[in-house]
Amino acid sequence: MKPYPKNKTNIGILNRYQEVIELSLKKNMPNSNSEVYNLLKYTMGWIDKNGNQKDTNLGKTLRPALCLFTCESIYGSIGPSIPAAVAIELIHKFSLIHDDIQDKDRIRHNQATLWAIWGVPKALIAGNVLRIIADKCLEELVKNGSSIDRALFVIKILTQAYLEMIEGQYLDIYYEGFPGITIEEYLNMIKHKTGALIKSSLQIGAIISTDNSDIINAFAQCGSSIGYLFQIRDDILGVWGQSKYTGKAVGADIKRRKNSFPICYAISNSQNKTKDFLIKKYSKKIITNKDVLDILDVLDNLKVKKQAEEIAIHHGEKAIQALKQKNISYNTRKQIEELIYFLLTRNH
Numbered sequence: 001m002k003p004y005p006k007n008k009t010n011i012g013i014l015n016r017y018q019e020v021i022e023l024s025l026k027k028n029m030p031n032s033n034s035e036v037y038n039l040l041k042y043t044m045g046w047i048d049k050n051g052n053q054k055d056t057n058l059g060k061t062l063r064p065a066l067c068l069f070t071c072e073s074i075y076g077s078i079g080p081s082i083p084a085a086v087a088i089e090l091i092h093k094f095s096l097i098h099d100d101i102q103d104k105d106r107i108r109h110n111q112a113t114l115w116a117i118w119g120v121p122k123a124l125i126a127g128n129v130l131r132i133i134a135d136k137c138l139e140e141l142v143k144n145g146s147s148i149d150r151a152l153f154v155i156k157i158l159t160q161a162y163l164e165m166i167e168g169q170y171l172d173i174y175y176e177g178f179p180g181i182t183i184e185e186y187l188n189m190i191k192h193k194t195g196a197l198i199k200s201s202l203q204i205g206a207i208i209s210t211d212n213s214d215i216i217n218a219f220a221q222c223g224s225s226i227g228y229l230f231q232i233r234d235d236i237l238g239v240w241g242q243s244k245y246t247g248k249a250v251g252a253d254i255k256r257r258k259n260s261f262p263i264c265y266a267i268s269n270s271q272n273k274t275k276d277f278l279i280k281k282y283s284k285k286i287i288t289n290k291d292v293l294d295i296l297d298v299l300d301n302l303k304v305k306k307q308a309e310e311i312a313i314h315h316g317e318k319a320i321q322a323l324k325q326k327n328i329s330y331n332t333r334k335q336i337e338e339l340i341y342f343l344l345t346r347n348h
Contacts, residue, residue, distance in 0.1 A: 011338060011339055011342045012335055012338065012339075013065050013069045013335055013339045014060055014061070014062065014339070014342070016069075017061070017064070017065045017068045017069070018057070018061065020078065020082065021065065021085065021086070024085070025086055025089060028086050028136075028137050029041065036125060036126055037129075038051055039118060039122065040126055040129065040133075042117075043114055044093065045109070049112070049117055059093075063085075063089060063092050063197055063201040064085035064086065064088050064089040064201070065085075066201040066223065067081050067084055067085040067202070067204055067205040068085050068205065070202045070204075070205025070209070070219050071206075073329065073331075073332040073335075074205075074209035074210050075208070075209035079145065080141075080145045080146055080208045080209070081144075081204070081208045081209070082144060083137050083138055083140035084141065084154055084204050084205070084208060086137045087134040087135070087137040087138050087158060088134075088197065088200070088201050088204070090130050090131070090133055090137065091162050091165075091197065093130055094127045094130040094131040095165060095169070095197075096108065097114055097115075097123055097124075097126060097127035097130065098124070099169065100113040100114065100115060100116075100123075101113075101115045101120055101123055101124065101127075102169070103256070109247075114126055131162075138151070138154065138155050138158070141154060150207065150208065153207055154204050154207055157200055157207065158200055158204060160196075160200075161197050161199070162197060164191075164192040164196035165192060165194075165197050167192050168189055168191070168193025168194070168195075168196065169193050171185075171189040171193070172189055172193055172259070175189065176257065176258075176259070177257070177283075178259070179259070179263070179267060179279045179282035180264075180267045180278075180279055181264055183264055183265060183268050185264075186259060186261060187228070189259075190227070190231040191224070191228070193231070194227050194230060194231040194234075195223075195224055195227025196227070197227075198226050198227040198230060200220075202223035203216060203219055203223060206218075206219040212327070214327070215325070215328065218322050218328060219322075221318075222320075222322040223319075225315045225316070225322065226315075226316075226319050226340065226343070228312075228315040229312040229313075229315040229316045229319070229340070229343060229344060230343055232261050232311060233312050233346065235253065235260035235261040235262060236262070236305060236308050236309065236312070237346075237347070238252055238260055239251060239252075239253055239260065239262045239299070241348065245347040245348040246347075246348050247348075251292040254287060254291075254292050254295050254296070257282055257284075257287060261308050262299055262304045262305070262308055263282065263295075265304055265308065266278055266298060266299055266302050267279060269302065269307075270298075270302060274298060274302075277294075278295065282295075309344075313344060316340040316344055319336065319340055320333065320337050320340060
């Protein structure tokens with residue numbers, strides 16, 4: 001895979017739809033005085049914790065952008081897919097609210113998380129409300145031109161995707177404290193936790209736009225591969241990412257005893273004393289800063305970062321290959337390729 005300028009942020013797919021995504025998200029947020037909606041506006045970056053208006057972009061909006069891009073590339077317009085794209089982003093945000101509670105994360109996107117300010121019970125309710133709002137957004141599919149049968153198919157695919165996402169999150173929690181899960185177990189976990197919603201973003205964009213099953217399957221396969229590379233890159237940043245970009249210390253995921261790709265790969269591909277050393281360190285209730293440095297030394301000796309990057313690239317190439325059909329335009333493939341280069345080199 002040819003090189004691409006690192007950390008380039010002017011990526012067409014991610015930037016082109018920002019305004020319509022933002023406006024559509026705000027349009028679908030209920031206009032109510034109930035405090036729960038202030039919590040949701042805060043997590044979307046529209047107000048601060050005191051209710052003052054602000055304009056902050058919290059996140060890449062990757063998933064809705066992929067949905068809109070796929071629809072536009074096939075159908076020629078994003079219009080029919082806007083309700084689904086909004087629902088996908090709200091489901092993603094709902095998962096992050098619950099994720100932060102489960103992982104006890106107090107900061108996300110350089111601001112305090114909901115539970116850290118308002119407590120766990122209110123944050124749980126806010127997350128649940130956001131998921132319900134996402135479901136209601138899908139009612140607009142028919143108004144935007146989709147047939148009832150097509151809308152029902154979209155709802156089925158999206159519901160299955162976020163069921164798999166929640167199953168993946170459960171696996172992530174279940175594996176905590178069990179060092180040495182296999183690469184196969186890890187890949188199955190991220191296929192659900194991260195991959196399901198990303199895959200469905202492209203798949204739904206295609207379903208709304210065409211009846212051609214070959215095209216729909218091609219975009220679904222592309223999305224599945226993007227899901228793998230996205231999470232593996234996330235795991236690389238969770239171990240070696242620079243704090244000025246990630247907002248976390250180097251080795252943050254090690255400190256949390258997270259079963260990320262670097263750890264799973266290292267334990268699976270080490271032997272005897274090295275494997276015992278890693279398992280012993282990861283079995284501790286509290287991992288010290290010295291433990292982190294010791295584990296990082298082992299990962300460096302095993303060249304784990306290089307292996308992780310190569311596997312992420314492999315999935316990027318699979319994503320590009322999935323779209324190499326005569327009936328998918330060259331311009332569509334080039335834009336996906338550009339996005340993949342960005343995702344493989346992003347620093348946060």
